[in-house]
Amino acid sequence: MQLQTQLEALVQQLSPSHLEILNESSGHGGYFPGKESHFKITIVSDAFQGLRLVQRHQKVYGLVGDLLAPSKIHALAIHAYTQDEWTGERPDSPDCAHAPKHTSN
Known part of the structure; x- marks a missing residue:
């Protein structure tokens, strides 16, 4: 099973009203087609109600921790939001210092 599929299945336990998982691996060094190493999750859930940002992250890490390993x-x-906080937009990821360099001809 692909890592992205596993990640999605695990965070479903938070009953998200919105869930977006982006594989951002292609923007990082050592990328090859099919690589799954860098992800961005945008999740909106009532499970985050009353939790500080670090507590929200801990809740997600608690579910997906086994997938966070060098291999x-x-x-x-x-990016974890409650329904009241969600504006429909998520922040862009910064460029990676080790991203593959594209040259123009």
């Missing part, structure tokens, strides 16, 4: 997911960006 699996290297980096996970989490």
